[in-house]
Amino acid sequence: MKDKILELVAEFIDKQEKKFIPGESIVQYTGPTIDKDEYTAIIGTVLDGWFGLGAQATEFEAKVALRLGKLHAVYVNSGSSANLIALETMKEIYCKEKKTYKIITPAASFPTTVNPIIQLGFEPLFVDVELGTYNMVDEQVLDALKDDDVIGIMYAHPLGIPVANTKKYYELIKQKGGFLVEDCCDALDSTYNNGDLVGKYSDAATLSFYAAHHITTGEGGMVAFSQRSAANIARSYRDWGRACFCSGKDVLSSTGACNKRFADWLGTGVITDHRYVYDRIGYNVKPLELQASMGLAQLKKLDALTQKRKDNYTCLNNFMKRYEKYFILPTTVEGTTASWFSYPITIKDEAPFKRADIVEFLEENKIQTRNFFAGNLLDHPAYKQFDFDLRYPLDNASKITNQTFMIGVWPGLNEEIYQYVFKVFEDFFATRGLK
Ligand SMILES: Cc1ncc(COP(=O)(O)O)c(C=O)c1O
Missing domain, CATH: 3.40.640.10 (Type I PLP-dependent aspartate aminotransferase-like (Major domain))
Incomplete structure (x- = not known):
């Protein structure tokens, strides 16, 4: 009976609809990659x-x-x-x-x-x-x-x-x-x-x-x-x-x-x-x-999942390079390789738009965004109550609080979905008369 139950479970999971509909399906910033x-x-x-x-x-x-x-x-x-x-x-x-x-x-x-x-x-x-x-x-x-x-x-x-x-x-x-x-x-x-x-x-x-x-x-x-x-x-x-x-x-x-x-x-x-x-x-x-x-x-799937994260980063990063005058793009230090969790973008100080502008545009177009977690923890109420030793300037950390957001590179994303993401980015810049 257990085998029969598991066969039915596998059949049920295999039948789940996975079709991507541009503008309707949510482009998740991350998610589980699981199957039967x-x-x-x-x-x-x-x-x-x-x-x-x-x-x-x-x-x-x-x-x-x-x-x-x-x-x-x-x-x-x-x-x-x-x-x-x-x-x-x-x-x-x-x-x-x-x-x-x-x-x-x-x-x-x-x-x-x-x-x-x-x-x-x-x-x-x-x-x-x-x-x-x-x-x-x-x-x-x-x-x-x-x-x-x-x-x-x-x-x-x-x-x-x-x-x-x-x-x-x-x-x-x-x-x-x-x-x-x-x-x-x-x-x-x-x-x-x-x-x-x-x-x-x-x-x-x-x-x-x-x-x-x-x-x-x-x-x-x-x-x-x-x-x-x-x-x-x-x-x-x-x-x-x-x-x-x-x-x-x-x-x-x-x-x-x-x-x-x-x-x-x-x-x-x-x-x-x-x-x-x-x-x-x-x-x-x-x-x-x-x-x-x-x-x-x-x-058992980890090798393939890691490769997909790397491939998705490369695909997204190749596209984003055209906006480097506005964005600080994520990169690794020599001698290291990343199995990317997500793709963080920091808006440059001189960019003619704010993080909220682009994040709202992406979210309206069903592309999920997230902050880079807390950014600077010391900008948050829970941490302000302490008299910490703050001997170093933490300016970049606060820039992350206010100017960084992230989008997805997880293995659930693919070339078809990225083509849609790219179009939404192009639209954002086009509506502002920017290239
Ligand atoms: C860097 C880092 N550390 C710790 C955690 C906490 O993990 P959990 O949500 O499983 O408690 C997270 C969660 O996303 C994280 O990104």
Whole structure:
């Protein structure tokens, strides 16, 4: 009966209408690239009656870790949780003194790349970014690294564009006895250092599997490490703070992975179950096994999806070059390649129109746009309440708040859709008498 159900599901999904009608269909800025494989994987797992994390999650963790140049990974319920758990883990390993440590981070960011810094009692030391590559301003990072209170660097590879100096920053922060957390949520499969996958040069690397990202499990995230000991700490924070680090089939074992599940763990002379011993003030940020089954189906397609993102960027960028007098176009730094999340455009100061003009025109013509996340976080009410150390000018970050928008390069877009997008851009300039 299960096979019959899955056959019907596959047939139903195959029959969904996918036709693009110019001017009527919405040109999404991003979206999930899924088909019957993901649906049958999810429904098959549901029908098996296994909801909590199990064998598929273990396999998904192992495969994703390798895709981040790491050996161990912990599956969580979002990219935001991945950043939080990554930083909790770093705090436990690296912060031994009772003081306020600082973490270098770009002001132009996604909120939950920076929020754990504040939530966990660190002080963010904000640096600006370059327009076009959206990489951190190198001189500011190098200067900030001279600060004795700096213990870490934490940043996202912006919209898939690799932060080219990551290896250098990693080496410098290690010399200081600190850590680097790479948020790879928008950059799965991007490369730096002439071909290394992003995620490689850091103490912890994170991913998001929300539907907007390179691969999706609906919601979800991953935090990856080189050291098993760090992954065990992260797993504990994920799972209520418990001491037991069993995962996958070990969960079913009567003795546990440590082979002494029942012992005097509390030091009271009473034998107790390690699964109910708590070492940390933890959370519960676990996803579901059915999400992992979806992730495994997505991973099989990742090479093709990455190639499509690159091809779409090239197609769009070749067209946009004609408007370079008005736009700062997105680009990578030498020695890096981007698996693009989206296509950010910054309106130049001297352009005879504002971001709102072009964004409204595109949206009226059914082309979705988005801001480059927060732009400068410090322009937002939540962050104004703090007395942060603002020693560096953050002018470009604020330009991103006010002058940058993004459109799509995700694999659901194709040549036919881009022809429509190009025509709408041409119309925008034509209605203003511009070329
Ligand atoms: C760079 C970056 N970091 C973190 C996140 C948070 O991921 P999630 O939405 O899965 O919590 C996002 C979300 O889009 C992101 O773009």
